[in-house]
Amino acid sequence: MKTPYLEIDLSKIHDNAKHLITMFGVRGIGVMGVTKSVLGEPKIADCLIAAGISSLGDSRIENIIRMRKANVQALLFLIRTPSVSEVQDVVAYADVSFNTELSVIADLSRVAVQQKKIHDIVLMVEMGDLREGILRQDLGKTIGKVLRMKGVRIIGLGTNLACLSGVKPTKSNMDDFSRLAETYERSYGLKLHVISGGNSANFDWMLEDDTKGRVNNVRLGEAIVLGRETLLRKHIGGLHLDAITLVAEVIESKRKPSLPEGETGLDAFGNTPVFEDKGEMLRAIVALGKQDVHVAGLVPLIDVDILGSSSDHLVVDASRAPLRVGDRVRFGLDYAALLSSMTSPFVGRSYIKDQSQRWPRLRGIPERVPAVM
Incomplete structure (x- = not known):
């Protein structure tokens, strides 16, 4: 084959995914496979599904469209707040989108009504890393306003740590995040199905103890394809580093x-x-x-x-x-x-x-x- 090229060992990616599903699963946490680093490649997406992953996340709507057109059989999450210019495609192709801005959610609502759909959303909460997220003190009023919109449905909360500022997921901030979910479920009579606590940086937190509060989902990309956690880039035991x-x-x-x-x-x-x-x-x-x-x-x-x-x-x-x-x-x-x-x-x-x-x-x-x- 003409060089240079990436050599992608699907069996090793499959092994890594299965191992991580088991490691997090025994603690009651499901794994969303993140496909952005592989551009939503359908071969890799199908490999993750064969390993037992049922939801895939990507930050680019183009990659989600690619997987949808390839008939990838998974729930597809857009894990970056949509651009206003792409809301038509988001509603048409993504099952769920992560959101932080009321104006964008209002556009999703309008388009969902036009397309005669219900578009599910996860509200991202700022827990200290200062990338995306609704401030905790604003979360309640944001939920209240979204609940009055047609065509969109809140199915969960999410947060992201360690990507921009390197803030570690810890028992303390993850417990705070869980309490937010419990508080607003009670306040608004919601059933939040997805409490997404982070990414491949959550590995050490996962090992700390067996009590994970309401967190029931993590978004894993680097851990699956490279075999490492992302805080110190340590090898995760049992995973292939050369997938x-x-x-x-x-x-x-x-x-x-x-x-x-x-x-x-x-x-x-x-x-x-x-x-x-x-x-x-x-x-x-x-x-x-x-x-x-x-x-x-x-x-x-x-x-x-x-x-x-x-x-x-x-x-x-x-x-x-x-x-x-x-x-x-x-x-x-x-x-x-x-x-x-x-x-x-x-x-x-x-x-x-x-x-x-x-x-x-x-x-x-x-x-x-x-x-x-």
């Missing part, structure tokens, strides 16, 4: 000095590069760059060091693992690298189910690593 890897090809391999020759200035991206004198080394160029991937999020899975990159060249020190032209090198990914490479039009995708499908000259087939807990 998705990036494969790129060596296009030059030569012994060269480690220090550049001549006066230096800024590089192509306005940075001042710093080099260490290591003498002559085997420098290999991989056909990959910043236009393909967030290079800082790459981890080579063989014993080479990334020396630097430009828009379409990645230079590595291959002295300890000699590479030749045509070799294919595998890289692990963090979330930013996965998101950027999935979005790049220059990075292909290969779906596999077993090791025998891997390219025979591929360098860097990782082993399953022990958990760090």
Whole structure:
């Protein structure tokens, strides 16, 4: 297959999803699979459904439309407050949307009436991370106003932590969130079916104790596809770290000095590069760059060091693992690298189910690593 490409092991994604469903399920918490990092790819969505996930969340209505048109059999949640310009599509294609703005909900109400639908909504509550959310003191009056609108129905509350400001989900803030749900259920006679307490950052909170209050849902994306929680990027025991890897090809391999020759200035991206004198080394160029991937999020899975990159060249020190032209090198990914490479039009995708499908000259087939807990 033409390089570079993401190698996506559906069986490992399936394993990770099943493991997380069990881990959260024994504590009474359901898992919503988040598909935004994989652009709503129907193959991956179907894989999550086969593992036992019945609801999928995405922040882009385009990805939800893609899954709907592919006949993905799950409840589809838009997990970002809709733009006013997309409310027609939100009502038409999403089963549920997360919301924070009364004006947007009013537009959803109007369009739902036009489309002769009831559109379900989850109200997002600000619990300290200062990204999206209705302030707690405003939640009651917001609920009251929404209940008077036609065509929309409140089915739950949600919150989001650790994404913008790094605020941790803890017993304290999750208990406060649960109490809000209980308070407004009593005040307004509501039955809130979805109490969505967060994302892959909720893993440590989940392990703290067995009492989770009203929280009955978490939204997991990175934990499923990369096998890590998101506060400290620790490996979650039992999960595959290599369900998705990036494969790129060596296009030059030569012994060269480690220090550049001549006066230096800024590089192509306005940075001042710093080099260490290591003498002559085997420098290999991989056909990959910043236009393909967030290079800082790459981890080579063989014993080479990334020396630097430009828009379409990645230079590595291959002295300890000699590479030749045509070799294919595998890289692990963090979330930013996965998101950027999935979005790049220059990075292909290969779906596999077993090791025998891997390219025979591929360098860097990782082993399953022990958990760090």
